Amino acid sequence: MLLCALLLPNAVFATLLDVEKNELKLGFIKLTDCAPLVIAKEKGFFSDEGLQVEVVAQPNWKTLLDNVISGNLDGAHMLSGQPIAATIGFGTKAHIITAFTLDLNGNAITVSNSIWEQMQENDFDLDTDTPPHPITADALKPVVDEKLARGEKLQMAVVFPVSTHNYELRYWLAAAGIHPGMYTRSDISGRTHAEVELSVTPPPMMPATLEAGNIQGYCVGEPWNQQAVAKGIGVPVTTNYDIWKNNPEKVLGVSKRWADQHPNTHIAMIKALMRACKWLDETDADGQLVNREQAARILSRPDYVGADYDVIKNSMTGYFFFQKSDKRHMPDFNVFFKYHCTYPWYSDGVWFLTQMRRWGQITEPKSAEWYDQTVRDIYRPDIYLAAAKLLLEEGHIDVDDVPWDSDGYKEPTTDFIDGLRYDGRDPIGYLNSHTLGNKDL
Amino acid sequence: MSIKYKILKGIDLAGLNFLRPVILLCYREEPEEQVRQIALHILVPILAFTLFLFLWSILAPLHKTRSGEVPTPAVVWDSAKQVWQFHTRQSEQLEAYEATGAQREQMLQQARERLAEIQPLEAEARRQLKQADATMAEYLETEVQPLQAEYESLRYQFRDQQNARKAELEKLAATLTPEDRSARDTFLKQYHAHELQIESEKETLRALKSKQDAVRAKVFPERIEALRAQSAIAEEKQFLLKLVDTLENNKAQKLAEEQAQYETQLEAFYTADGEKLPQLAKSLLFTEARIQNTATSSYAKPMTLPDQVLRSIACVFAGFVIASVIAIPIGIVCGLSRVVMSALTPFIALFKPVSPIVWLPILFIIVGGFIPDPDQHWLISALAKAPLIGWMKINPAFIASALTVAMCSLWPTLVNTAFGVASIDRDHLNVARVLRLGFWSRLFKIVIPSALPLTFAGLRISLGVGWMVLIAAELLSSSEGVGKFVWDMFNNGSSQTFAQMFVVVFVVGIIGFMLDRIMIIFQRLVSFDENAPSL
Numbered sequence: 001m002l003l004c005a006l007l008l009p010n011a012v013f014a015t016l017l018d019v020e021k022n023e024l025k026l027g028f029i030k031l032t033d034c035a036p037l038v039i040a041k042e043k044g045f046f047s048d049e050g051l052q053v054e055v056v057a058q059p060n061w062k063t064l065l066d067n068v069i070s071g072n073l074d075g076a077h078m079l080s081g082q083p084i085a086a087t088i089g090f091g092t093k094a095h096i097i098t099a100f101t102l103d104l105n106g107n108a109i110t111v112s113n114s115i116w117e118q119m120q121e122n123d124f125d126l127d128t129d130t131p132p133h134p135i136t137a138d139a140l141k142p143v144v145d146e147k148l149a150r151g152e153k154l155q156m157a158v159v160f161p162v163s164t165h166n167y168e169l170r171y172w173l174a175a176a177g178i179h180p181g182m183y184t185r186s187d188i189s190g191r192t193h194a195e196v197e198l199s200v201t202p203p204p205m206m207p208a209t210l211e212a213g214n215i216q217g218y219c220v221g222e223p224w225n226q227q228a229v230a231k232g233i234g235v236p237v238t239t240n241y242d243i244w245k246n247n248p249e250k251v252l253g254v255s256k257r258w259a260d261q262h263p264n265t266h267i268a269m270i271k272a273l274m275r276a277c278k279w280l281d282e283t284d285a286d287g288q289l290v291n292r293e294q295a296a297r298i299l300s301r302p303d304y305v306g307a308d309y310d311v312i313k314n315s316m317t318g319y320f321f322f323q324k325s326d327k328r329h330m331p332d333f334n335v336f337f338k339y340h341c342t343y344p345w346y347s348d349g350v351w352f353l354t355q356m357r358r359w360g361q362i363t364e365p366k367s368a369e370w371y372d373q374t375v376r377d378i379y380r381p382d383i384y385l386a387a388a389k390l391l392l393e394e395g396h397i398d399v400d401d402v403p404w405d406s407d408g409y410k411e412p413t414t415d416f417i418d419g420l421r422y423d424g425r426d427p428i429g430y431l432n433s434h435t436l437g438n439k440d441l
Numbered sequence: 442m443s444i445k446y447k448i449l450k451g452i453d454l455a456g457l458n459f460l461r462p463v464i465l466l467c468y469r470e471e472p473e474e475q476v477r478q479i480a481l482h483i484l485v486p487i488l489a490f491t492l493f494l495f496l497w498s499i500l501a502p503l504h505k506t507r508s509g510e511v512p513t514p515a516v517v518w519d520s521a522k523q524v525w526q527f528h529t530r531q532s533e534q535l536e537a538y539e540a541t542g543a544q545r546e547q548m549l550q551q552a553r554e555r556l557a558e559i560q561p562l563e564a565e566a567r568r569q570l571k572q573a574d575a576t577m578a579e580y581l582e583t584e585v586q587p588l589q590a591e592y593e594s595l596r597y598q599f600r601d602q603q604n605a606r607k608a609e610l611e612k613l614a615a616t617l618t619p620e621d622r623s624a625r626d627t628f629l630k631q632y633h634a635h636e637l638q639i640e641s642e643k644e645t646l647r648a649l650k651s652k653q654d655a656v657r658a659k660v661f662p663e664r665i666e667a668l669r670a671q672s673a674i675a676e677e678k679q680f681l682l683k684l685v686d687t688l689e690n691n692k693a694q695k696l697a698e699e700q701a702q703y704e705t706q707l708e709a710f711y712t713a714d715g716e717k718l719p720q721l722a723k724s725l726l727f728t729e730a731r732i733q734n735t736a737t738s739s740y741a742k743p744m745t746l747p748d749q750v751l752r753s754i755a756c757v758f759a760g761f762v763i764a765s766v767i768a769i770p771i772g773i774v775c776g777l778s779r780v781v782m783s784a785l786t787p788f789i790a791l792f793k794p795v796s797p798i799v800w801l802p803i804l805f806i807i808v809g810g811f812i813p814d815p816d817q818h819w820l821i822s823a824l825a826k827a828p829l830i831g832w833m834k835i836n837p838a839f840i841a842s843a844l845t846v847a848m849c850s851l852w853p854t855l856v857n858t859a860f861g862v863a864s865i866d867r868d869h870l871n872v873a874r875v876l877r878l879g880f881w882s883r884l885f886k887i888v889i890p891s892a893l894p895l896t897f898a899g900l901r902i903s904l905g906v907g908w909m910v911l912i913a914a915e916l917l918s919s920s921e922g923v924g925k926f927v928w929d930m931f932n933n934g935s936s937q938t939f940a941q942m943f944v945v946v947f948v949v950g951i952i953g954f955m956l957d958r959i960m961i962i963f964q965r966l967v968s969f970d971e972n973a974p975s976l
Binding site for chain 1: 507524527589593596600643654657658668672675676679683686690727730731734735737738739740741743745805809813814815816836837838916917918919921925928929930931932933934935936937941
């Protein structure tokens with residue numbers, strides 16, 4: 001490869017990969033964190049790799065997964081939990097892998113105006129135009145208790161049973177002593193012992209369903225929290241960044257069969273996505289995100305996210321509106337490249353497995369070895385590093401952009417709203433440290 | 442005169458008889474009567490539709506939802522133009538990718554000139570938006586801020602007063618003895634008064650907050666217009682920048698670069714030392730593969746509404762044909778044999794009412810079983826290479842949608858055909874018997890011709906049902922089509938969403954009307970009944 005560079009010393013071109021397939025279809029859901037796929041197409045990064053990629057909106061997460069499994073899609077923007085759940089057999093079973101994390105954070109929990117008023121009455125400090133953050137569910141607990149006393153349950157929605165949103169909403173509720181319900185072998189809705197009932201609703205239906213009163217809160221990605229603010233339907237009370245700092249949100253999911261049949265295409269795809277993520281997180285000397293406004297403009301196209309530009313812009317340009325009067329500087333609300341976030345960390349995958357076990361989606365106790373082996377079947381840093389190596393040679397990334405020597409596990413962290421310590425190498429210990437949910441003593 | 446009758450015949454066949462008086466008037470036959478007919482069948486409907494549009498314009502803005510105002514006809518029309526603009530822009534990107542030579546140069550120049558033109562427009566739009574933002578900010582400063590300050594002040598005041606009263610009550614409670622019942626009664630009244638006071642204060646705060654919300658909810662039309670103008674210009678700029686990028690890196694350019702690289706590598710291969718040959722050979726072969734890849738590449742243009750319309754029409758016809766092939770023979774057999782009719786009645790009764798929303802997931806799974814790997818399936822590959830329909834990229838989702846259409850639309854055709862056959866005039870059958878016609882002769886000369894009017898009536902209903910069913914099927918399967926357009930635009934949640942739904946109302950309605958006219962033509966061609974219905 002170096003010889004090619006010598007032959008054309010002034011050229012910077014993509015290293016040749018003999019891709020097995022040059023016309024691809026990638027699926028996505030209309031949420032702002034599909035940005036890497038869209039930018040890779042619109043800024044020509046896919047094209048540089050010799051790929052002509054159609055980025056096609058899917059109606060819901062299940063259809064998206066089914067289309068990847070059936071081969072109608074070559075890959076997709078997926079919830080982090082989807083490859084894991086599919087591979088271990090919760091819900092639709094199929095061997096799905098990921099070698100690339102698309103972004104961190106990007107979700108929020110929104111409650112209806114009436115619930116917010118009740119929370120404000122329960123906590124004097126919340127009753128202001130600019131309440132202090134993060135907001136825990138402590139002010140929500142009396143609301144839940146009052147409803148239970150009347151024989152009712154608070155209704156909240158998440159986008160999918162194995163979504164980051166489900167685990168994060170449950171985490172937020174449980175940290176305040178509110179039981180979000182257990183999944184069991186016979187209860188696949190996860191409502192056993194529930195003090196708050198969680199249902200599945202597609203993201204675009206969230207604001208309308210909240211307004212109609214069918215649910216009183218939801219956890220979803222953007223632009224559906226900013227939409228609630230813009231339309232006066234509800235109030236985002238917290239973001240998932242506050243629940244778990246820099247948590248992995250979406251991944252690129254492909255079926256293992258597809259990956260085995262198209263190894264070079266897979267690497268080329270990841271190269272393009274990595275460049276897109278780096279472009280998205282590019283900052284100027286002042287630390288301002290220089291490309292996000294252009295990204296928001298592109299995403300507002302009707303075949304991509306399609307929401308109004310100013311609604312998309314609100315959460316993508318380093319700010320977040322909790323209320324129209326409460327605009328916060330949140331540069332890490334959407335992270336696409338910083339903190340080595342695109343690397344497929346084993347410790348991220350293990351966290352999802354611990355939450356699946358905690359809430360009963362995994363019905364039987366598992367050993368620490370099982371967690372490690374399972375996550376290795378799904379998360380593929382070897383493919384990621386192959387792509388990164390090529391990009392480094394081409395000069396598109398710096399050596400510091402990739403954790404070359406990592407064993408796949410991050411250092412332990414206490415960056416959770418409840419302050420608990422998570423060590424990916426000790427999933428059982430972490431699981432047992434929770435007050436609510438399954439324990440494997 | 443023969444031209445006149447041919448025109449009238451065509452109009453009659455197409456069920457467009459309201460045009461008849463226009464033709465006759467052109468030939469100056471009974472002018473007063475024709476004018477009267479024109480007034481009745483053309484002007485009155487036009488006036489009614491105009492009145493509808495007028496009422497729609499008047500009433501729509503009166504109803505406000507949190508998702509925005511109900512769009513007026515003008516807004517819907519503007520939205521339709523934007524949908525079309527999106528289509529033309531994507532088509533231009535596709536053209537740019539394939540452009541070569543002088544055409545490419547011309548497109549590049551035009552794009553660059555337009556970019557230069559809109560630069561001052563963009564600056565002006567930004568200035569106007571900044572001004573509108575300043576106006577809004579000033580309003581918030583002068584109107585909202587004082588209410589906010591009042592709210593905060595009152596909030597703290599009420600809290601302090603509540604705490605003070607609470608402390609007093611607690612202090613009083615400590616002094617009460619069990620023997621003094623009347624004092625305790627007094628305490629109860631005082632505590633109740635305290636609770637009522639708290640509620641009253643909450644009510645005051647709520648009222649103030651409502652007032653604040655109402656003031657904050659003021660709409661600034663200048664800002665909305667400024668945002669719209671800025672978006673329009675920014676979107677055009679975005680499109681042009683992408684167009685320039687496409688033109689500068691299109692297929693022809695890439696091939697030229699890769700070809701030059703290949704020549705360089707080939708020269709190096711022929712002149713290099715022996716030990717370098719393996720590496721150089723590898724590079725050469727890679728470049729060769731790259732050239733092949735580029736030469737066969739095509740721009741990944743997203744499906745736009747016109748494409749989706751055509752694909753939907755193809756899908757509904759595919760489903761319709763499948764349904765007809767199944768329904769007509771079975772209908773004939775049912776009509777000929779009461780035993781078969783009786784045997785099939787439970788199936789008809791059970792399956793006829795089933796919604797496409799139930800059929801689609803079932804058929805999607807079944808089709809998936811037959812086509813486990815679409816990339817390598819002979820049928821998918823064959824369809825992709827077929828002329829005229831290859832661009833539609835027929836896939837399992839399309840097939841599942843077509844089969845869903847078939848399952849929902851075959852019943853009217855089946856039932857009508859069966860009824861048509863069963864209703865054959867006994868005299869016709871007696872004639873067949875007298876002439877000793879064989880089974881097949883009887884079938885094709887007597888039975889089928891006699892049943893055709895009712896069969897086509899059924900087919901007409903089936904196509905209408907199929908078109909309705911298809912929209913729902915595509916929505917669920919994410920098969921590219923009008924249904925997917927609906928779901929995608931709904932999922933956008935943009936300020937345009939509402940208007941785009943109305944665009945689809947008219948698109949689907951117009952296409953449905955056209956499909957119905959086609960069936961009317963076929964029905965009239967095979968029917969001997971001059972009074973067949975045309976609505």
